[in-house]
Amino acid sequence: MAQATDLPRNESGISTTLGVLKQQFGDRFHAGQAMREQHGHTTTWITNQPPDAVVFPTSTREVSDIVKVCATHQVPVIPFGTGTSLEGHVNAPAGGISIDLTQMNKILAVNAEDLDCVVQPGVTRQDLNTHLRDQGLFFPIDPGANASLGGMAATRASGTNAVRYGTMKDNVLSLEVVMADGRIIRTAQRAKKTSAGYDLTRLLIGSEGTLGLITEITLKLQGIPEAISAARMSFPSIDAACQAVMTTIQYGIPVARIELMDELNVKAANAYAKLNLPETPLLLLEFHGSESGVVEQAETFGAIAEEVGGTDFATTTSTEERNKLWQARHDLYWATLQLRPGAKGISTDVCVPISRLAEAVTGAQKKAEELDLLAPVVGHVGDGNFHSLVLIDIEDADEVARAETFVAWLADEAIRMEGTCTGEHGIGQGKMPYLVKELGAATEYMAAIKDALDPLNILNPGKIFSR
Amino acid sequence: MAQATDLPRNESGISTTLGVLKQQFGDRFHAGQAMREQHGHTTTWITNQPPDAVVFPTSTREVSDIVKVCATHQVPVIPFGTGTSLEGHVNAPAGGISIDLTQMNKILAVNAEDLDCVVQPGVTRQDLNTHLRDQGLFFPIDPGANASLGGMAATRASGTNAVRYGTMKDNVLSLEVVMADGRIIRTAQRAKKTSAGYDLTRLLIGSEGTLGLITEITLKLQGIPEAISAARMSFPSIDAACQAVMTTIQYGIPVARIELMDELNVKAANAYAKLNLPETPLLLLEFHGSESGVVEQAETFGAIAEEVGGTDFATTTSTEERNKLWQARHDLYWATLQLRPGAKGISTDVCVPISRLAEAVTGAQKKAEELDLLAPVVGHVGDGNFHSLVLIDIEDADEVARAETFVAWLADEAIRMEGTCTGEHGIGQGKMPYLVKELGAATEYMAAIKDALDPLNILNPGKIFSR
Numbered sequence: 001m002a003q004a005t006d007l008p009r010n011e012s013g014i015s016t017t018l019g020v021l022k023q024q025f026g027d028r029f030h031a032g033q034a035m036r037e038q039h040g041h042t043t044t045w046i047t048n049q050p051p052d053a054v055v056f057p058t059s060t061r062e063v064s065d066i067v068k069v070c071a072t073h074q075v076p077v078i079p080f081g082t083g084t085s086l087e088g089h090v091n092a093p094a095g096g097i098s099i100d101l102t103q104m105n106k107i108l109a110v111n112a113e114d115l116d117c118v119v120q121p122g123v124t125r126q127d128l129n130t131h132l133r134d135q136g137l138f139f140p141i142d143p144g145a146n147a148s149l150g151g152m153a154a155t156r157a158s159g160t161n162a163v164r165y166g167t168m169k170d171n172v173l174s175l176e177v178v179m180a181d182g183r184i185i186r187t188a189q190r191a192k193k194t195s196a197g198y199d200l201t202r203l204l205i206g207s208e209g210t211l212g213l214i215t216e217i218t219l220k221l222q223g224i225p226e227a228i229s230a231a232r233m234s235f236p237s238i239d240a241a242c243q244a245v246m247t248t249i250q251y252g253i254p255v256a257r258i259e260l261m262d263e264l265n266v267k268a269a270n271a272y273a274k275l276n277l278p279e280t281p282l283l284l285l286e287f288h289g290s291e292s293g294v295v296e297q298a299e300t301f302g303a304i305a306e307e308v309g310g311t312d313f314a315t316t317t318s319t320e321e322r323n324k325l326w327q328a329r330h331d332l333y334w335a336t337l338q339l340r341p342g343a344k345g346i347s348t349d350v351c352v353p354i355s356r357l358a359e360a361v362t363g364a365q366k367k368a369e370e371l372d373l374l375a376p377v378v379g380h381v382g383d384g385n386f387h388s389l390v391l392i393d394i395e396d397a398d399e400v401a402r403a404e405t406f407v408a409w410l411a412d413e414a415i416r417m418e419g420t421c422t423g424e425h426g427i428g429q430g431k432m433p434y435l436v437k438e439l440g441a442a443t444e445y446m447a448a449i450k451d452a453l454d455p456l457n458i459l460n461p462g463k464i465f466s467r
Numbered sequence: 468m469a470q471a472t473d474l475p476r477n478e479s480g481i482s483t484t485l486g487v488l489k490q491q492f493g494d495r496f497h498a499g500q501a502m503r504e505q506h507g508h509t510t511t512w513i514t515n516q517p518p519d520a521v522v523f524p525t526s527t528r529e530v531s532d533i534v535k536v537c538a539t540h541q542v543p544v545i546p547f548g549t550g551t552s553l554e555g556h557v558n559a560p561a562g563g564i565s566i567d568l569t570q571m572n573k574i575l576a577v578n579a580e581d582l583d584c585v586v587q588p589g590v591t592r593q594d595l596n597t598h599l600r601d602q603g604l605f606f607p608i609d610p611g612a613n614a615s616l617g618g619m620a621a622t623r624a625s626g627t628n629a630v631r632y633g634t635m636k637d638n639v640l641s642l643e644v645v646m647a648d649g650r651i652i653r654t655a656q657r658a659k660k661t662s663a664g665y666d667l668t669r670l671l672i673g674s675e676g677t678l679g680l681i682t683e684i685t686l687k688l689q690g691i692p693e694a695i696s697a698a699r700m701s702f703p704s705i706d707a708a709c710q711a712v713m714t715t716i717q718y719g720i721p722v723a724r725i726e727l728m729d730e731l732n733v734k735a736a737n738a739y740a741k742l743n744l745p746e747t748p749l750l751l752l753e754f755h756g757s758e759s760g761v762v763e764q765a766e767t768f769g770a771i772a773e774e775v776g777g778t779d780f781a782t783t784t785s786t787e788e789r790n791k792l793w794q795a796r797h798d799l800y801w802a803t804l805q806l807r808p809g810a811k812g813i814s815t816d817v818c819v820p821i822s823r824l825a826e827a828v829t830g831a832q833k834k835a836e837e838l839d840l841l842a843p844v845v846g847h848v849g850d851g852n853f854h855s856l857v858l859i860d861i862e863d864a865d866e867v868a869r870a871e872t873f874v875a876w877l878a879d880e881a882i883r884m885e886g887t888c889t890g891e892h893g894i895g896q897g898k899m900p901y902l903v904k905e906l907g908a909a910t911e912y913m914a915a916i917k918d919a920l921d922p923l924n925i926l927n928p929g930k931i932f933s934r
Contacts, residue, residue, distance in 0.1 A: 113717060113822035156662045167660050169669065170637060185909040190885040191818040192850045193634050195623045195673055195893045197902050197931055198913040202636065202669030206662055223719035250580060252690035296757060351658040355580035383659045418657040426662045435664050442652040445920060446665040452919035453912060464664055 004046050004429050007094035007462050013073035014052050014095050020069050021055055021097065028056040028103075039080050039090060039098040045346050045394065046088035046429055051078055051098035058103045060176060060184055060215040067213065068182035070097055070458050078460050079209040081121065081151030084143075086347050087428025089155065089208055093462035099213065101150055107131050108216070115221045116173055116190060121150020121214050128219075137221045140165035140256075143424065144330050150214045156206030158424040160329070163249075163382030164256040164288065165222065167424065169205050176216035177204055180454040190218055203449070208426055209460035211453050225288035228256075230322040231298050231315040232285070233305045234278040238262055238365065238377070241281045242358035244305040245381045249354050251304065253297050255382055257286035259329055262365070264376035265336060272335030273328035278312050283381075284329055286322070329378075336376050336389050343374075343391040346403055350414035351385035351423030360417060364388045364410055371402045385423035412437070427464045435464065471513050471896050474561035474929050480540035481519050481562050487536050488522055488564065495523040495570075506547050506557060506565040512813050512861065513555035513896055518545055518565035525570045527643060527651055527682040534680065534925075535649035537564055543928050546676040548588065548618030551610075553814050554895025556622065556675055560929035566680065568617055574598050575683070582688045583640055583657060588617020588681050595686075604688045607632035607723075610891065611797050617681045623673030625891040627796070630716075630849030631723040631755065632689065634891065636672050643683035644671055647921040657685055670916070675893055676927035678920050692755035695723075697789040698765050698782040699752070700772045701745040705729055705832065705844070708748045709825035711772040712848045716821050718771065720764050722849055724753035726796055729832070731843035732803060739802030740795035745779050750848075751796055753789070796845075803843050803856050810841075810858040813870055817881035818852035818890030827884060831855045831877055838869045852890035879904065894931045902931065 022029045030036075036050035057063045070077045076096025083090055092098065105122035112135050119128060126146045128139050141152060143159035151157070153175065158167035165171065174188040177200075187200035204212055235241035241260055248255060261269065261282045270277055285301060287294040294317075302313045316322055328335070337345055352360045361377055368375035368388060379386025388410060390403045411421035411434040421434035436443050447465050450457075489496045497503075503517035524530045537544045543563025550557055559565065572589035579602050586595060593613045595606050608619060610626035618624070620642065625634035632638065641655040644667075654667035671679055702708035708727055715722060728736065728749045737744055752768060754761040761784075769780045783789055795802070804812055819827045828844055835842035835855060846853025855877060857870045878888035878901040888901035903910050914932050917924075 111820065111822065113713065114820040115717065116820070156666070158660055158662075162660060166637075167662075169666060170633070179912060183908055185912060186906065187909055189882065189887045189905060190820050191852075191881075191887045191890065192821065193625055193629060193818055193852060193890050194887040195625075195634075195816075195889050195891050196887045196898075196905055197673075197894055197910060198678075198916060199623070199636060199666075199669045199673055200909055200913065202666045203916075206664075206666055211665075223717070225719075246580065250582065250690070252692075290763060292763065293760060296759065349662075351660055353578065353581040353583070353657050354659065355578065385658075385660060414658075415656065420656045420658045420661040420663045422662050423658065423660050424662050427664055431663075438656060438663055439653065441650055442654055442667055443664060445646060445652060446667065448919045449665060449670075449916055452915045 004049055004088055004091055004093055006049065009095045010074050013075045017069055017073045017075045017097065018053055021053065021066065024065070025055050030054045039083070039100065040092060041083055044086050044088055044430065045344050046091065049091040049093050051092035052095045054098045054100050056100050056103045060178065063099060063178045063213055063215050064182045064184055066097065066099055067178050067180065071181055071456060074456050074458060076458050076461050077213070079154065079213050081148030082124065082146065084145035084147045085151065085155055085428065086425045087430035089426060089428040089463060091429060101148065104215065110135060112137060116218055117221055118216060118218050119149055120216060121148060123149050125149060125152065132221065136224050138224050139219055140222050141168055141171055149217055149219065153205050153214050153217055154207065154209050155426040160257045160259055160380055162380060163258055164254055169202050171220045172201055172205055172217060173220060174218040175201055175204050175214050177212035178215055179212045180456065180459050206426065208428065208463050210450055210463055211459060227289060227291045227294045227317065228322065229287045229294040229298060229315055229317045230285065230325055231301065231313065232325065233283050233310040234312040235281045235283065236309045238281050238361050239358045240308045240310070241283055242361055242381065243308045244283060244310055246354050246357060247304045248301055249382055251300065253300055255285055255297065256288040258382040259284045260377070260379045260381040260386065262377040264339060265332060265378050268335040268339050268376065269328045269332060272331060272338055275328055284325060332378055333389070337391065339376065340374055340391045344394040346390040346392060346407060347425065348388045348390070348407055348410050349422045349425040350410055350419055351383060352414050352417045352419030354384045356417040356419065357381060357384050360414065361386055363413060367409055368406060371406050373402055373406055375406065383423065384419065429463060432464065432466065471516055471555055471558055471560055473516065476562045477541050480542045484536055484540045484542045484564065485520055488520065488533065491532070492522050497521045506550070506567065507559060508550055511553050511555055511897065512811055513558065516558040516560050518559035519562045521565045521567050523567045523570045527645065530566060530645045530680055530682050531649045531651055533564060533566055534645050534647065537925050538648055538923060541923050541925060543925050545927050546621065546680050548615030549591065549613065551612035551614050552618065552622055552895065553892045554897035556893060556895040556930060558896060568615065571682065577602060579604060583685055584688055585683060585685050586616055587683060588615060590616050592616060592619065599688065603691050605691050606686055607689050608635055608638055616684055616686065620672050620681050620684055621674065621676050622893040627724045627726055627847055629847060630725055631721055636669050638687045639668055639672055639684060640687060641685040642668055642671050642681050644679035645682055646679045647923065647926050673893065675895065675930050677917055677930055678926060694756060694758045694761045694784065695789065696754045696761040696765060696782055696784045697752065697792055698768065698780065699792065700750050700777040701779040702748045702750065703776045705748050705828050706825045707775045707777070708750055709828055709848065710775045711750060711777055713821050713824060714771045715768055716849055718767065720767055722752055722764065723755040725849040726751045727844070727846045727848040727853065729844040731806060732799060732845050735802040735806050735843065736795045736799060739798060739805055742795055751792060799845055804858065806843065807841055807858045811861045813857040813859060813874060814892065815855045815874055815877050816889045816892040817877055817886055818850060819881050819884045819886030821851045823884040823886065824848060824851050827881065828853055830880060834876055835873060838873050840869055840873055842873065850890065851886065896930060899931065899933065
């Protein structure tokens, strides 16, 4: 297991803060071991660093109160949504208070006419979409996990639909934020566009709780398309599948989803979800549009893919069949772990310019083989983003070392290709060394912003930067 | 004319800097009155505050050198593209050096396979699109003026195509920036998405030259659609036209452009461009897609608009006819000025949630009438953004005062409707008081970022904030 570094603890400040918050929050204050460990946990291989206590506020005012107490005593605050992040974002390397936002789960407004809504940060994407369905609306960003919308904003989440609908940065109109001094700000109005000053909305999105705590989110919504169809196609090689993806994107086909599964992943999905997919590289697609539009999109894709050797093209407009396919895709993390029972999965998350996709994916496969690692590939390939999930025996030091070599090599390789070490998982603790490699001096100005907005370094310290 | 406030000048620093830069840049250094005034000029009613000199760098390194000299002597630097901004962005209220980037006008790379390109800041959007045409690509953002792409990024420009393609914030992958200390950074890699640290790209976009000087831009490109059609439709009232817009957006029709011209604007366009449009409120549209897709979009729009009384629906796929219509739209600023020869136009730029559009536009018309002002309305109404262009006799103090009342009232009204005082023109000098009204305490954190990244306040001082 990757050892996260502990940071110096402000013991007296923490002790005082625990007393104050316990009195203030009563049974919404928890300092029990299990609760604390749960809040240091993420779906990750990074060691758990539990906070000293967990508090469950129910309002922005209460979040502000907690931050003010913590600011007074210089104690870290770590926002917590559903704990589904992958890079140790909710760990507490210097201790402190985890602010669990799950009780702030109200949908405050749905402005159907404006195609937007206002939610508290604890609302999950599935809850929101269930709420919206009757109004013919949906929120498109889907990172797989049923994450909280606050967490998704804080980590600039994206996922399968991003190829069509963008990432969280493209789907948030405005944020309400509690800043490091406890003051509450709104980053923008509800208008669809603005040029009013610095884009604090985008600065906060992806800041991983290090610049402020998101307490309200105004989200753009989409109308549920008149027609949705799903498709799948098998390919003789990863390279052929990637060629089909590249041409599809270059043609401007507005695919809503285009996901790659390599042979190992297809096998895992067949076993886990009782499917019968041909066990070769597979593309899984979704098309949104009018009845005729989705047919046209699917036909154009089919023609492109056949050119590069694609076979077994199947499309469906059945909601049930479509959901079954996508459920298999969503469960892939768990399915893949079954390829090697007992193994731990280390997720990687590189994203490269689409022209480098085939080279990057086949390179990753080759490198994993060289290092004798099992690392199936799945990817949001329309964006050039893919995950090699390295399956390792965490007790085998040599294997862990080889996995670390692979992760570092892959980040370097993506950077060399003008890509990023992290398309959607963020930096957290896990990717800190690669951020500097990737962006060099730019990270110093990021750190200057951090110092300006959080001079006491109480907001999720030890993430993104070595602070 | 609106008097812009002068700020204290660092005379000795300026004098030294002029000497150093004159020696260094030779015939690319200009301190003549005409050149200086041209560089303080914007398409605006704000008084000209010329810089002390204008320098024409040809490389990022030279921009960095200039900034280092200015930092050493604490002298303002003001980036200049084409001077088409509207809020006094290029004025030099504390004097200093205008960095004219027009000689940095190289298209450095077109990565057709990745649908992106890398340009220097002095490339104009028309030059870029001319260059791209043969490759079947285009850059969609179109603010009307043939602005430089650096200026468009710095002011978060948008315009007619934003309803479909977003604003500059949505179409830039990465920036190279010279910071206040002269160091050169890159804000992101060329991958289509990233979660690598703070979104410096978006922070710089719309920062109006106050946080750094943009020296290279990686832009997303679009494939030229298979089919483009234009359409126009006349309406019995502004309210009916706005209802048609709201329903079109709510239906999710992916219009590429949907522009409103009120009766006065139609008259102006008829006179200026020798057109024969019915002299009632008009919507002008463009559809992008497949051959069948654009027909479907136009038909759906036509049906929606007829429901609310739209008449004279005309569509065309002829490039010539389409260009003629859009040229008329682009020339509207000049055409409208002819409604009152000799008058000065004061542009406003509010943007409201689309559900408030009809109320906002008719309210603006009513208020202008009450104040006895001629203020035709044109708008990128698909985004809820419109411009009342107040035509005034600048010598008539009472009329100027009434115009100022109108501008302030309209900003307040937009803010009351959860909209913004500035959808796309930025803050500059002209909108400074409204920014605080609109975003309150958030502006203090913007200012903290400014102080952190530009501690000497040399980057375009006196813009956005009272600094």
